[in-house]
Amino acid sequence: REIGAADLSGAGTAFGTITQLGPVVTVLVVAGAGATAICADLGARTIREEIDAMRVLGIDPIQRLVVPRVLASTFVALLLNGLV
Incomplete structure (x- = not known):
C-alpha cells in the first residue's frame, strides 16, 4: 500500500492549525479577561x-498601577504560550 501526500495532509493541517491558533487563543483570553479586570479596577x-x-x-498612577499590570499580563501571556 502506498502512502501519498494526500494521506498526510489531514494530520499536517491539524498540526498547523493547533500550533498557529494556540497562541492566538491564549492572547485573546488574556486580553479579554485581563484587560476587563484592569479596566474595572481603574474605573x-x-x-x-x-x-x-x-x-x-x-x-x-500610570507608573504605579498600569505599568506593573501590563508587564504582568505580558509575562503571563508568554508563559501560557509556552505551555500551549
Whole structure:
C-alpha cells in the first residue's frame, strides 16, 4: 500500500492549525479577561477618587498601577504560550 501526500495532509493541517491558533487563543483570553479586570479596577479607583489622591501625593498612577499590570499580563501571556 502506498502512502501519498494526500494521506498526510489531514494530520499536517491539524498540526498547523493547533500550533498557529494556540497562541492566538491564549492572547485573546488574556486580553479579554485581563484587560476587563484592569479596566474595572481603574474605573472603580477613579470613581473613588483614588487616582486623584495619588496625583496630589505626587505619585504617578500610570507608573504605579498600569505599568506593573501590563508587564504582568505580558509575562503571563508568554508563559501560557509556552505551555500551549
